Every structure is written in structure tokens, then in C-alpha cells.
Amino acid sequence: MGETTQATDNSPTLEVVPTIGVGLSGVALAGVFVPLRRGVSDPVITVAVVCALFALVAFVARRHGLLDRTVGGLGAAAASLCVVLLSGYALNQEIAGSVSLSLGVGSVSLSTVFGAFLAASIAIGVGIAESVGIDGYGVLRRARTTVGLTILGWVGLFSAALTMELFAVPVVLLRGEISDVEWMVVAQVGMAVGTGLVAIGYLVATDRDWSFIDLRVPTLRDVGWTVGGVALLFGALLVISVILSTTGTESAEHATVDQARENPELMLVLIPAAILVIGPFEELLYRNVVQKAMYDVFSRQGAIVAGSVVFSIVHLSAYATAGLGAVMASLGVVFGLSLVLGFIYERTDNLVVPALVHGIYNAVVFANLYFTYA
Known part of the structure; x- marks a missing residue:
């Protein structure tokens, strides 16, 4: 504790x-x-x-x-x-x-x-x-920390969206009308900058230095955790999918599925972006900042769970494509996968490992969407 x-x-x-x-x-x-x-x-x-x-x-x-x-x-x-x-x-x-x-x-x-x-x-x-x-004070302190870091997670989400819009302005002024593919590239750059700024802002606001960021060259052990982590993440997805299918539980589609259906070429941007942007910057904010900050008031195991709750909540808007029950089922899937990523980060204390696992997982998903709808 x-x-x-x-x-x-x-x-x-x-x-x-x-x-x-x-x-x-x-x-x-x-x-x-x-x-x-x-x-x-x-x-x-x-x-x-x-x-x-x-x-x-x-x-x-x-x-x-x-x-x-x-x-x-x-x-x-x-x-x-x-x-x-x-x-x-x-x-x-x-x-x-x-x-x-x-x-x-x-x-x-x-x-x-x-x-x-x-x-x-x-x-x-x-x-x-x-x-x-x-005791009661301990419960209050943990609740306050969870709420505060959930707000930080939402700020990261909206900061990425705002930065994307700001980056789009000069692009539109210089090029005029931009294609959906170009817009997606701008969106990924905005996501990286916006999320990164929120993480830096957290370090400044809490008087932490760069040593708080667990970024180092992977060791052979880290490579093993990366390979095993990818397998573990897809294994968890398989188990969760079987449970949902067996119980007849319907889930909501991620907004990206609609994008792939309308324009499969967008996935060709998201496949490399998954490894270069989405995985690294989401893990930076939600694992290295949110989960690690929770170590101050939770046990490490508790921080994994609480951090996964935060990670699930901020994905609400991405799955708001169906009814409440279906959305909750999808967020349950996100929660389960987040537990795996949180466990991997806690075991390695190296941001590179969950970033790669997350990025590779998303890249495979995006590739599957491309081949499905192309």
C-alpha cells in the first residue's frame, strides 16, 4: 500500500x-x-x-x-x-x-x-x-484521486481533439480542401501533441521531473514481456469474446469500425499510427501517468484496477454507437484488456513495453478492418 x-x-x-x-x-x-x-x-x-x-x-x-x-x-x-x-x-x-x-x-x-x-x-x-x-479517510483519499485522474484522462482526450482542430486550420489554409486520409494524419499528430502536453502539464503541476516517465531501452526481459503481452492481450480478447457470445451479450462497435466501413484507406494511416502514436501516447497518459500516480494511494494491484476504470470511462465516447447495455459491454471489454496492459506495465516499469503491446494489438485490429472492408 x-x-x-x-x-x-x-x-x-x-x-x-x-x-x-x-x-x-x-x-x-x-x-x-x-x-x-x-x-x-x-x-x-x-x-x-x-x-x-x-x-x-x-x-x-x-x-x-x-x-x-x-x-x-x-x-x-x-x-x-x-x-x-x-x-x-x-x-x-x-x-x-x-x-x-x-x-x-x-x-x-x-x-x-x-x-x-x-x-x-x-x-x-x-x-x-x-x-x-x-478507514474512511483512506477511502475518501482514493476516491478523490480516482476522480481527479479520471478528469485528467478526459482532459487528455479533449486536449487531443482540440489540438487536432488547431493543427487542421493551417493545413486547410495552405491546401484548401483536405481528404479524409489527410485529415486522419492531422488527427494523429494532434492526438500525439495534445496527449503529450497533458502529460507534461501533469508533471509540472505535481512538481515531478522527467524521471517519473519510465522510458528506457528494452532489455531481453522486456522483449519477452512484449511478445508474451501481445499473446496475452489477444488471449484475453478471445476469452472475453467467447463469454459475450455464450451469454448472448451484444456489444457496441468502436467508431473506427464505421470509419473503416466508409473509407477503408483510413486504416492504412491508423496501422502505423497505432504503433507510433496511439499505443505510446495512450500508455504514456493512462499507464505511466494515471496508473503510476495511483501507486501513491493504492496498492499496485489496486492501481491497475482503478487505472483500468479510468481508461474504460474515457473510452465512453468512442463506443457511444449503440444502446446503454451494448456500450457497457464494450467498456467491459476495454476494462479487461486494460487490466492486461496495466499488469504488463506494473511488471516491467517500462513504458515501451505496454506501448508496443497496445500498438501492435491496435495495428492488427486496424489491418483486419482494412482487409474486411477494402
Whole structure:
């Protein structure tokens, strides 16, 4: 752990964490109970209600000292994970538990099942925190760090888009109308510069020097991790794809698929850009900056998970091509692949390795799109 967080049974802050868990699991239970109360007989919802109830009971029991910290915390976390998986699947099957909220000038429809998904997701972390003795301040500090670095991730995304637009202006002025392929080249340059500037800005804002960037010539061990990492990443994709296919879970297409369908030649730009730009600069920001910054407050394993949450969230706009359930499934895939990249970075402490693994993976995907639609 990056800090000492053990609390004793007499700590006045000990009850804060399970109390938070009680609230979150209560929200999750209410969220999945709505469609059940409305007569939805799908067993997914029924089991989700049972899991949410189990999480609530575990947190309450831990709150009153009826369960050991480890048993209560991990039990609540496991039950909450069950709720996350089942509520996510329910959303994918269009079981939303929608309710209308009047705003005076109109009404908005909210999904209680999605609310259960979010509450249970946070409850997983709270349960794990309780199981290892992290107090309320520790939970708050980790939450604050995660939110702050998520904002940084979004800033990196929008900075890349803004820089791309700025780079496009002189190109258009000099050349007039530019083709889609030329625009894609400009976009990749803008992505590199924009993301790089955000990473540098983070170093300046946090008084860190260049030694924070884990950039070095790969050793023979790093080469082994690169080769094995590519295999591991595609293996993870295969396993996740089989699970989605077996369960009948639909996923959303990445916006790049639409681009490939309309103009396959764009992939000829993205294939080299994957290795030279996308892999290196995404890994720079989301692994070397976001994940490494999390080492200060999380364990290394926790930083991999939290960093992958951030990585998944910032990809939301790229997969916003379908319904909520399909988008969540795709973000789940991104999360799983990000765990692999985060693990590789944590094992090597060398940005070059996950950058190459990420870049090669994307290059293969883009090449496949090119040959599919050309």
C-alpha cells in the first residue's frame, strides 16, 4: 500500500466504511428490485436482488461487528460484483427498470438498474477497503484521486481533439480542401501533441521531473514481456469474446469500425499510427501517468484496477454507437484488456513495453478492418 491504512477495532473511523457500504448496497438493492416488483420474471433480476440483499446484510453485519472484517468485507465485495455483472447483463437485455423524473419543464427517464450497477460498482471497492482495514479517510483519499485522474484522462482526450482542430486550420489554409486520409494524419499528430502536453502539464503541476516517465531501452526481459503481452492481450480478447457470445451479450462497435466501413484507406494511416502514436501516447497518459500516480494511494494491484476504470470511462465516447447495455459491454471489454496492459506495465516499469503491446494489438485490429472492408 502507498500509505499506512490499518485501523484497529477501537478506531472511531472504523464504522464509516461499512456504513458507506450499507448505503450503496441499499441503493443497489432498490435499483434491481424495481423491475422485479413490476413483474419481470427474468432469473437474472431475481439473482441480482438476492446478491444485493446479501451485500447489504454483510455490510450491516460488519457495521455491528457481527462478522470478521475480512469475511464481511470480501463477502460484501463478492456479492456486489455479482450485482454488477447481473445488472450489466440485464441492461444489455434491455431490462432497465426505467422511472420518469419530472423536472418542471419536462421529464427524464432514469434506469434504476443502471443506478444499481453504479452503486454496486463502488460497493466492490468499499468492501475490499473494509476487508484490508482502510478507514474512511483512506477511502475518501482514493476516491478523490480516482476522480481527479479520471478528469485528467478526459482532459487528455479533449486536449487531443482540440489540438487536432488547431493543427487542421493551417493545413486547410495552405491546401484548401483536405481528404479524409489527410485529415486522419492531422488527427494523429494532434492526438500525439495534445496527449503529450497533458502529460507534461501533469508533471509540472505535481512538481515531478522527467524521471517519473519510465522510458528506457528494452532489455531481453522486456522483449519477452512484449511478445508474451501481445499473446496475452489477444488471449484475453478471445476469452472475453467467447463469454459475450455464450451469454448472448451484444456489444457496441468502436467508431473506427464505421470509419473503416466508409473509407477503408483510413486504416492504412491508423496501422502505423497505432504503433507510433496511439499505443505510446495512450500508455504514456493512462499507464505511466494515471496508473503510476495511483501507486501513491493504492496498492499496485489496486492501481491497475482503478487505472483500468479510468481508461474504460474515457473510452465512453468512442463506443457511444449503440444502446446503454451494448456500450457497457464494450467498456467491459476495454476494462479487461486494460487490466492486461496495466499488469504488463506494473511488471516491467517500462513504458515501451505496454506501448508496443497496445500498438501492435491496435495495428492488427486496424489491418483486419482494412482487409474486411477494402
